[in-house]
Amino acid sequence: MLGAAALPSRRQAVQWFLRFVAASPLLSQAPAGAQERQEIYWPDRLPPLDGVVNALEIETVAEKSLPKAVYDHIAGGAGSESTLRRNREFFDRITLRPRVLVNVEGIDLSTTLFGQALYSPILVGPTANHKRLHPEGELATAAGARAAQALMVVSGRSTQPLAEVVEAAGGSAWFQIDASDDHDGLLRQAEAAVEQGCEAVCLTVGASSPIPSRRDIHNGRITAQAHLASGLTAHSAASISWPHIESLKQRLTVPLLVKGILSAAEAQSALDHGVDGIVVSNHGGRAMDGEPATIEMLPEVSGVVAERVPVLVDGGFRRGTDILKALALGADAVLLGRPVLWALAAYGPEGVERLLVMLQHELALSMGLAGQPNIAGLSRSLARVHSR
Numbered sequence: 410m411l412g413a414a415a416l417p418s419r420r421q422a423v424q425w426f427l428r429f430v431a432a433s434p435l436l437s438q439a440p441a442g443a444q445e446r447q448e449i450y451w452p453d454r455l456p457p458l459d460g461v462v463n464a465l466e467i468e469t470v471a472e473k474s475l476p477k478a479v480y481d482h483i484a485g486g487a488g489s490e491s492t493l494r495r496n497r498e499f500f501d502r503i504t505l506r507p508r509v510l511v512n513v514e515g516i517d518l519s520t521t522l523f524g525q526a527l528y529s530p531i532l533v534g535p536t537a538n539h540k541r542l543h544p545e546g547e548l549a550t551a552a553g554a555r556a557a558q559a560l561m562v563v564s565g566r567s568t569q570p571l572a573e574v575v576e577a578a579g580g581s582a583w584f585q586i587d588a589s590d591d592h593d594g595l596l597r598q599a600e601a602a603v604e605q606g607c608e609a610v611c612l613t614v615g616a617s618s619p620i621p622s623r624r625d626i627h628n629g630r631i632t633a634q635a636h637l638a639s640g641l642t643a644h645s646a647a648s649i650s651w652p653h654i655e656s657l658k659q660r661l662t663v664p665l666l667v668k669g670i671l672s673a674a675e676a677q678s679a680l681d682h683g684v685d686g687i688v689v690s691n692h693g694g695r696a697m698d699g700e701p702a703t704i705e706m707l708p709e710v711s712g713v714v715a716e717r718v719p720v721l722v723d724g725g726f727r728r729g730t731d732i733l734k735a736l737a738l739g740a741d742a743v744l745l746g747r748p749v750l751w752a753l754a755a756y757g758p759e760g761v762e763r764l765l766v767m768l769q770h771e772l773a774l775s776m777g778l779a780g781q782p783n784i785a786g787l788s789r790s791l792a793r794v795h796s797r
């Protein structure tokens with residue numbers, strides 16, 4: 410692990426930021442709303458990696474590089490995409506209080522989860538099928554994450570062997586599994602992942618039978634017939650309930666997180682059943698349309714958890730200030746979904762590294778401006794949630 414010394418000083422970070430703002434006049438012209446697009450400042454060709462200045466621009470490059478159906482499948486959300494949009498929109502309802510004249514020399518992003526020291530609270534979240542975006546698939550993602558000293562949560566739907574992904578990640582990773590009706594199979598999968606070096610297991614709930622994406626139907630990924638029938642077919646994880654989670658937890662030798670919690674009541678159930686960590690997630694708006702934004706529900710979840718277990722969150726994180734808002738509202742770490750996929754598709758492992766480093770620097774910069782030199786000192790008073 411690099412120490413905090415690897416981060417820029419506040420002055421350097423401000424200079425870095427201003428240089429990029431100056432080089433990108435379109436920065437201030439992003440249309441309001443959820444599908445915030447960031448045009449790239451390279452009219453005739455795709456920019457080189459050091460020509461993109463934020464996560465949203467990387468998405469634009471990926472969109473221009475990928476077949477439409479692939480881009481749409483990743484970018485899209487369930488149903489009318491209202492949850493997908495809300496994940497981004499709600500960030501605008503939260504403001505940060507700056508604090509001036511506080512010594513913020515040597516900003517330190519480091520944190521600890523389950524006793525594991527992390528360079529920063531920005532993690533690579535679990536997403537499936539990376540080979541569709543890069544020939545090396547998850548190995549390339551893991552190499553990028555490792556270069557940025559970021560922890561990777563490997564999807565149970567990885568297209569590369571888990572042991573190799575863990576090795577590419579530097580020997581340390583977490584594993585994600587989807588809830589399923591095969592309860593013994595879940596345990597076997599989780600135990601195999603632990604044997605292959607995974608230091609925590611993250612069970613995804615509430616996403617096994619998502620409302621289909623309209624984009625996928627129109628692009629022919631899902632037939633309209635299958636779409637109509639999907640509501641009547643059985644859920645693939647219809648029988649799993651909290652007692653199963655409790656028995657899985659008891660048999661595992663590493664921490665078990667549940668990903669897909671969106672309310673204080675569910676967080677309480679997770680605590681009651683011995684879960685070691687919670688991921689506030691609506692699966693990037695890809696499961697049930699109409700769910701609230703994750704950042705919206707974070708305060709009530711972190712309130713009930715009251716620091717008894719780590720609370721992580723994902724959904725729409727694209728800027729350092731988004732991440733700072735979540736940390737202020739009680740999150741211990743933030744997971745990135747689509748941005749990592751866009752970076753992988755557009756620029757391979759170097760893109761993943763750059764995405765993560767840019768967000769680390771953006772977070773460091775905003776912490777400096779907020780008068781907060783370290784993660785442990787971040788508190789609720791830093792963020793204000795407005796009713797509209």
Ligand code: FNR
Nearest residue numbers: 534535536537564613692693723724725745746747
């Ligand atoms: C996902 N997500 C996901 N989640 C999970 O637990 N296992 C998985 O295999 C996948 N696969 C997956 C594929 C694609 C293409 C996307 C876009 C998402 C959900 C993911 O972990 C995360 O919850 C969201 O992507 C977070 O939102 P953002 O960062 O994409 O806005």
